Amino acid sequence: MAAPQSLLRIGFVTLVLAVPAGALADEWRLAEPRTDVSVNDRYAFIQTPRAIKDLLSYFQDKVAARPRPGQDPDGADRAMGRLELWQTDGTAREVWRRALLNDVAPVSSIVADDSRHVVTFDNWHAMGLGDDVIVIYGPGGDLVRQFALADLMSEAQVKALPRTVSSIWWGGRHRFDDVDSVLVLEIAADKEMFHSRKGVFRAVRIALADGRILADPASYRVSLGGRALLDIVDAPGVVTGIAAAPAPHPFLSAEFTSLDDEAAIRFSLRRSRSTAHFIANLRRRGYTVTRQ
Secondary structure, three states: OOOOOOOEEHHHOHHHHHOOOOOEOOEEOOOOOEEEEOOOOOEEEEEEOOOEOOHHHHHHHHHOOOOOOOEOOOOOOOOEEEEEEEOOOOOEEEEEEEEOOOOOOOOEEEEOOOOOOEEEEOOOOOOOOOOOOEEEEOHHHOEEEEEOHHHOOOHHHHHOOOEEOOOEOOEOOOEEEOOOOEEEEEEEOOOHHHOOOOOOEEEEEEEOOOOOEEOOOOEEEEEEOOEEEEEEEOOOEEEEOOOOOOEEEOOOEEEEOOOOOHHHHHHHHHOOOOHHHHHHHHHHOOOEEEEO
8 A cells, every 4th residue: 555655746647637626736656565453453454456567557557448557467466355363372363365346455444353344445546536435344354335435425525525636535533433333434524634733524433234324423421520511422513612602513513511621621622633533632631531
């Protein structure tokens, strides 16, 4: 996998002519093998990309709409994924292996601590594009569901996402919610992610068992010393306070239930990019945050 970095500028390619006005330039290396590890460090997902001869061949074939652009005749003709269990004796045991849906390779993936699900994100050289932007694999590597961005949001919302020459930069820090067995996606709520660290992300929840998009957001209560201070809903809405007038918010709804610490909590909220980031900031400051 390659993050946008540097061997050949996309701007040298004819594809630039089709880029929407205002898109930023970006750069990509050839896709490389990548390993992503579960939070508990027990499972590893190893991605091996389809073999590309070189970037120029890939771009030329892409412009000519040839199948498997840039294919190296001496290399693998499919992207592959392998889930491994890292055992206590230092050896690895294969759990499953399969061809991935992505043409060349995913950009990243996350692995559940119980190994039941692996989720891949985006396509090399085309983040946010295609019908396999998000792919959920279940037990044994079976496909649960794949998603295009259009499956998760309206056409207007997709058009409002940050873009570069090659890609739509839509995602934040995706994660598993083990309480509800759901995948939590962080989706850009504005274009600030390119210009500062102030870009914010709203949450979309997907049931891991069947890939259903869930309408009910998660809710939380913030307390300190047994005193309830704030109720949170992880969906865009309004923040209602005691010390300030209600105001719209891009990634959560919240209601202060006590004037105590309202100013300090609002300070943490202003410095947060998503509900998960906000909750982490509160916990670091000594607040108790519990699911409701």
